[in-house]
Amino acid sequence: MAEGSGWKWRKTSKRQRAGKNSQQIQGERIEYHVHNHTGLSMEDAIDLYARLSRADAQRYTEAAFTKIDQRVDEFLVNYFERQSSVDPDGLSSLEDPFMQRSLRDAQIEFATSGSEDLGQVLVDLLVQLSNRERSSLSAIALRDAIQIVPKLKQEHLNTLSVIVALRCTIYNAWNSFHEMYGSLSETVAPLANEYSDGGLGYRHMQGLGLGWFGMSEGEVSAMFLARYPGLFTKGINFGDIPTDIANKVRIIPALRDERKVQLAITSQGSVDAHVEEGNFTDEQGRRISAIIRTNLMSELEVKEEFERRVPAMRSLLHAWRHTSNMHEFDLTSTGFAIGHANLQAKSKAPVPLNVYIPQ
Template sequence: MTETPQEQTAADGSVAMQAGRDVIVTNTTGLTLMEARQVAIDVFNANFIRLADEAASIASARADALREKFFDRLSRENPEGLQQAKDPGFQHAFYTAQKEQARTGDADLGDMLVDLLVDRTKHSERDIRQIVLDESLNTAPKLTNGQTAALSLIFLLRYTRNNSLLSHNALGEYFDKYVKPLASKLATSTASFQHLEFTGCGAVGAFQFLPEQSLENNYRGLFLKGFDPQEINDRDISIGLDRRVFMPCLNDAAKLQVSALNEESLESHLASLSIPGEDVTKIKGLFNATKMNHEEIRAKCVELRPYMETVFDAWSSSNMKNFTLTSVGIAIGHANIKRIIGEEFADLSIWIN
């Protein structure tokens, strides 16, 4: 088979591209926003399948919308990432996002793909985060919104902790902001979790993990039943009723509690006060002895926000309680939360490094 010769000309300073199929840009000069946008358009046009008239117009409009959202986010969050447009690996990732958005037209998916792409521009080296983000861009379009919501809730309640939740009001607002948007969308069927396993987002195991465990470990200070002041003397705590260490109980104003959110913060606080070692052991014992059980924790959460009953029921009656996330499941859950709250969330590198 003979090849058809191709010719083209380009003005000074412009980027000339032609291909029978893939378009890869390898020039080493810095790209402007306009040039980077044109690279994305050319890669998409060179690789996306040719569709009939109306379908082609729809697909093109969807890809255009994703590109504009991406470059808008990138210019605000990581302007230096613009130079990633020259990298073949990133071009492939960007094309994947455009292709899937053009195919599905799902607005929520599109926003999540944009978030994953922006994170992808922050990793120019071929490290674990880059590999995970590339795989997540391929995997996210294979999931329903309900499956993505399940990944996000598992990620949130099993893998994260918010040390600013120092009151029941703060906890309720946290539920409103992060949990409520997911609660009504959760996919809980066995088939849904089989598919999540198939796509590499996680695995259903024998070990069970309930939200009550996470709430107990991370926010124990909000779920203490309190103790009588006499308990300090009975336990022979030498510092006595030190207001730096003890406070009125959040759940029973007639009693006291240890002033700490969790064991880690308690240890740090006591160390900063130079509390004697023997007292530290006794105070920790008091902190753990007065905690609520799981049923009481659940009841308190439902008291604060009645919709939490639905969350607890969905978790305990489905494979959510047995599901462990992979790095890809974490990345997708993380990106979906960022999409929902509409603001900066903790960096993915905390969990994938």
């Protein structure tokens, strides 16, 4: 399944009716996917799955029912479009009662709220759920997430997403600090203006079963220095690299000073992976780790560079340990599911959900 990036909610002001303009409104590709996987036109599919929530909506006043009815259609349009663009095969899961119930619950939550932010996260949770085995841990977590996410504010959603992106994801593929800052600008910066800053929001999330207070990861600068030392070394002299290591690992001009050199391995995770694969002995792994940690920038230098290269993160970096609990809040499977879905909706999820929760 292709991983998406931030996407725009499509506001619909009237019921989507079949007619000669139907495919122009929905798009031929989306109409094809819906028909191919459900046997229905886009319009008929919206009408059919709107019935899932209509019985619940009948309990409301006539004025409220009108709003709910319109919002249900709006939610379905966005869901079908998103599902068709990300994972068309997932549309077949709508024949499953488990998926139908999840869709009904998501429709009602959006219909009673009308929040586009909530709608986006619910849609992405459904898209993720559509290709999961119903008895898997990830399906259970996603199902719980659909029921819990309406109880969260946007600051809670962004907090979960920042924790997923900064603390819980290891970026071994970063080969330069330019790639690192480009990635952070795509994933974290769009969320950095609204997050839980204080204990009450974290206790609320803990009470909902999204996480708990664990061990502190320290400052972001210290965490990144430990994980990606090769991106922050100022380089070493060629003669400082032992011959046996030079024969094992590619040597490149130092990323921060071309007058010096460094090993091409930039992260501790890459060193560990090479040791596990048998490419390095344990002893070689320890020596390589020591080499890539030589002549590092200071924590203060890293922090100042972060603020300069990704200005949107400045307040978040200050709040990380001083006024928030992001540095010590560990996530449950449901917390991962919600944080990942909000990343998909608002910015860009760096890796698939099954990296965090087994599928």
